[in-house]
Amino acid sequence: MTAPSDRALVPFVSVAQMMALIGRIGLKPMLQGLAAEIEADFLRWERFDKTPRLASHSEIGVIELMPTSDGESYGFKYVNGHPGNTRQGLQTVTAFGLLADVATGYPILLSEMTLLTALRTAATSxxxxxxxxxxxxxxxxxxxxxxxxxxxxxxxxxxxxxxxxxxxxxxxxxxxxxxxxxxxxxxxxxxxxxxxxxxxxxxxxxxxxxxxxxxxxxxxxxxxxxxxxxxxxxxxxxxxxxxxxxxxxxxxxxxxxxxxxxxxxxxxxxxxxxxxxxxxxxxxxxxxxxxxxxxxxxxxxxFAIEDFSALRYVLAQVRAGADCDLLDMLADPDDPRDLFGMLLRAKAV
Amino acid sequence: MTAPSDRALVPFVSVAQMMALIGRIGLKPMLQGLAAEIEADFLRWERFDKTPRLASHSEIGVIELMPTSDGESYGFKYVNGHPGNTRQGLQTVTAFGLLADVATGYPILLSEMTLLTALRTAATSxxxxxxxxxxxxxxxxxxxxxxxxxxxxxxxxxxxxxxxxxxxxxxxxxxxxxxxxxxxxxxxxxxxxxxxxxxxxxxxxxxxxxxxxxxxxxxxxxxxxxxxxxxxxxxxxxxxxxxxxxxxxxxxxxxxxxxxxxxxxxxxxxxxxxxxxxxxxxxxxxxxxxxxxxxxxxxxxxFAIEDFSALRYVLAQVRAGADCDLLDMLADPDDPRDLFGMLLRAKAV
Structure with missing residues (x-):
């Protein structure tokens, strides 16, 4: 089986890696950096695709998807809100997010966002x-x-x-x-x-x-x-x-x-x-x-733009060398029309 | 730094692991299994939350989020469609998806879905x-x-x-x-x-x-x-x-x-x-x-229900022992209200 190509590998920032990133930058400088990124994006507000988040409500909580795009990058966050979770020892809010390249639709970053949401919410406030x-x-x-x-x-x-x-x-x-x-x-x-x-x-x-x-x-x-x-x-x-x-x-x-x-x-x-x-x-x-x-x-x-800003901040850190994993998340055959051939060559068919 | 708890770890099925799964089950039995799962979910159609997918269009492609829920599980797929991608050696369509527990909002499966979408589309047809x-x-x-x-x-x-x-x-x-x-x-x-x-x-x-x-x-x-x-x-x-x-x-x-x-x-x-x-x-x-x-x-x-069915099929395989990775994706402090304390204990603040 051939190894996946670079394009198939999506940088992933785990919770442990996000904690290390906050530790390395420092919480206060990171809050300032996030606020600056959010401010810069708010100043180009009209360039973003905007939509109310897509919520799936149940009696005890909500799961939401929050997408936005500035025409070059696309981002979305998955986030839940379950106030009763703490009674089971679980977080009220957990989240993760993704950035993708609008030109190709290929994801370019997956990140934990439970911690990052806490930071961006405070920075926005x-x-x-x-x-x-x-x-x-x-x-x-x-x-x-x-x-x-x-x-x-x-x-x-x-x-x-x-x-x-x-x-x-x-x-x-x-x-x-x-x-x-x-x-x-x-x-x-x-x-x-x-x-x-x-x-x-x-x-x-x-x-x-x-x-x-x-x-x-x-x-x-x-x-x-x-x-x-x-x-x-x-x-x-x-x-x-x-x-x-x-x-x-x-x-x-x-x-x-x-x-x-x-x-x-x-x-x-x-x-x-x-x-x-x-x-x-x-x-x-x-x-x-x-x-x-x-x-x-x-x-x-x-709002989704705040998450977009936060993900872009993290992507810049990853590109500057912050620790991340590479996820084999996207099937990427040598001939893009030959998805089936990839299975054949992997002896999966 | 303490290791993340079980609840923080989300099973992830990579492209290589999906190919191995298809190889182990066999493509034809897997197409039959997916068709059966889709048929079973179509037969309880009215129990699902349904919405047209949320599309972000650009001149050269589209990025979509496709959520649905049956009240017990929530699923969504990220998928792009960029017909010009093949000229750069990239896939027209790439995808990944997620299942979560409606009761807690916690994700329970992340999976590649470029291959899985190809299978579920064919099975539905x-x-x-x-x-x-x-x-x-x-x-x-x-x-x-x-x-x-x-x-x-x-x-x-x-x-x-x-x-x-x-x-x-x-x-x-x-x-x-x-x-x-x-x-x-x-x-x-x-x-x-x-x-x-x-x-x-x-x-x-x-x-x-x-x-x-x-x-x-x-x-x-x-x-x-x-x-x-x-x-x-x-x-x-x-x-x-x-x-x-x-x-x-x-x-x-x-x-x-x-x-x-x-x-x-x-x-x-x-x-x-x-x-x-x-x-x-x-x-x-x-x-x-x-x-x-x-x-x-x-x-x-x-439609989103087909992806939901496919993800549930994969989750059943993972629970039966199919190979997957565990992603440290959800911050999960011992005291759920003490997210900040988790940073303190990790010496990140």
Whole structure:
């Protein structure tokens, strides 16, 4: 049997290799690098094929495919969301992704994306806050201290200059886990006994809870003038975190409106409620924060372009020598029309 | 660094492993096994989540995602179609696929599907012909002798009892390649100099050409009474193989109408032109061939359920001991909420 040709071999970045890559680059520089890649792609937003992600819902979770293309590269992510998984010792969210060459349709990178999604989500949140939060923001509340919390903390420290964190989770063990993990990172940590206590004095409020249901993590009276809200956890039909009255008082910024209308906090509003596409703020085409008393809300659900940016970042690292495996994933006979002959020569027929 | 847990490891069937699997089972028994799996899934058609595949078109090709779910398992295939690829020595179609557990969202199988798609396409065509072609059919014409042709030939021999093949390709080298590959398989082969010659005496006509454009492989006068047409190559908007007048004389059977209206031969017809869903013929809910003089057309574009069936067939083989690799694809920390802690313990932060 002949060995597969180079074209049949797809670079694959495993979980262990992604951890080694984060370790080599450093988490903070990697968050900055991802934010820069996402910003660059958001600035060429109109060049991308965009579609709401393709979701397959069940009673206990969702499996989604998130494709996009800039005409040269095509990328997609597979991601699930199963809030009940933690009860079995499994991740709520796992993911992997792929990049392909639009000119040939051949895959060029397969990568774990459970870790990479955590990083890109935090990088996107911090990028938005850099443009929407009060300029002098130093204190952030994080409500929901699960798998995403520490990544949000590190990204806001690195990209927005946050120095103080106020943590709260309905499960004290999750809060302690988060605080333990963040100790020694130069952040001043306060553990709170309620969401009400956590938001005291915070200029930025991040919500990243996981229940797949309408929840009211923040009620109207908890959100004061001038605050930036970073709503990460509401990302499914029927899954929201903020009371509707907060939305009515906020200037709302979103990734891709057709998807956010289905999945975001704004599913609680009329379909024509005005929202601003965040890329337009980056591009100088729309205003961000215009008033210190304004409440800004980044209604983040996670969009395919962010995954595309993250995969391209990883591909650049692989091309610069980062460790990966090569998967024999694509049948590639010498004569491309002779797929059957490949089987004959391998004595499979 | 701790080794990844079992749950983080996804079985992966490479191209070499798929060739070994085909070799061990035998191509003909495997085509029969796949046809049986597809038939069983078509018989429970209504239990599947169905959607037209999500296509990203460029001027020279298409990249598609094809998801489906039966509520217990979720599957999707990545597949491209780039007719110009062969000029660079690349495959027109490459593919890979994934199965996941709906209850957890965790992937349970990743597999090459370039070879597997060739097999499942042929198995589906033969399954349809078994129910739609003239009962005594022994002679099939194959127009377009590229990568799919030999698989069609073997499937029709195995499943429909075809003994004589009439081959034609616009490129004589492709036709010779096809004939050389099929020699010794117990089929009587005739090489023809035109499509007109190829269809002489054939009770089944299979078209599997690859150009991404409207083509007229068959004109109206070439298709006589009683013939079964197996149209495989027309599977993209703007890509068809049959003259419209043939369609108007035919009883048309399709996989999933919302997708076939976009991609199949019937894109040349009015959107309400009557077609029969093939699964209903299998289920005894719709008539197949009712008259020896009837022209039947299986307007095949390839549907996600067929890939789901094929992946489940492969998963059963893997569970029975077929060779595969284990990919470290899913981050799976001991405490599922402690993704960041996994990085800390790996000294990546």
């Amino acid at each position: 911090a990028l938005a806050a850099k443009h929407l939060a009060p300029r002098d923001a130093q204190c952030m509340a994080i409500i929901g201290n699960g798998a995403q919390a520490e990544f949000q903390a590190m990204a806001f420290q690195t990209i927005c200059g946050i120095t103080r964190l106020r943590l709260y989770d309905i499960d004290p063990a999750a809060m302690r886990k988060c605080a333990d993990n963040l100790r020694g990172q130069g952040l001043e940590l306060t553990l709170c006994t309620s969401a009400e206590e956590a938001v005291q004095g915070a200029q930025i409020i991040t919500t990243c809870t996981a229940d797949k249901q309408y929840a009211t993590i923040l009620t109207d009276n908890m959100v004061g003038a001038g605050v930036h809200l970073n709503a990460v956890g509401g990302d499914c039909p029927g899954k929201t975190e903020l009371h509707r009255d907060i939305l009515l008082r906020s200037s709302i910024f979103v990734e891709y409106p057709p998807q956010t209308r289905i999945e975001g906090e704004i599913q609680a509003l009329e379909p024509d409620h005005p929202v601003t596409e965040f890329w337009q703020v980056l591009a100088g085409r729309a205003a961000g924060r215009t008033d210190p008393a304004q409440i800004t809300l980044f209604d983040s659900v996670g | 033969a399954l349809a012909a078994k129910h739609l072609a003239p009962r005594d059919a022994q002679c099939m014409a194959i127009i377009g002798n590229g990568a799919q042709a030999e698989f069609q030939a073997m499937a029709f021999q195995t499943i429909c009892g075809i003994t004589r093949l009439r081959l034609y390709d616009i490129d004589p080298a492709a036709m010779r390649k096809c004939a050389d590959n099929l020699r010794g398989q117990g089929l009587e082969l005739t090489l023809c100099t035109s499509a007109e010659e190829a269809v002489q005496g054939a009770q089944i006509i299979t078209t599997c050409t690859a150009d991404k454009q409207y083509a007229t492989i068959l004109t109206d006068n070439m298709v006589g009474a009683g013939v079964h047409l197996n149209a495989v190559g027309g599977d993209c908007p703007g890509k068809t193989e049959l003259h419209r007048d043939i369609l108007l004389r035919s009883s048309i059977f399709v996989e999933y109408p919302p997708q076939t209206r976009i991609e199949g031969e019937i894109q040349a017809l009015e959107p309400d032109h009557p077609v029969t869903e093939f699964w209903q013929v299998l289920a005894g809910r719709a008539a197949g061939r009712t008259d020896p003089a009837q022209i039947t057309l299986f307007d095949s574009v390839g």
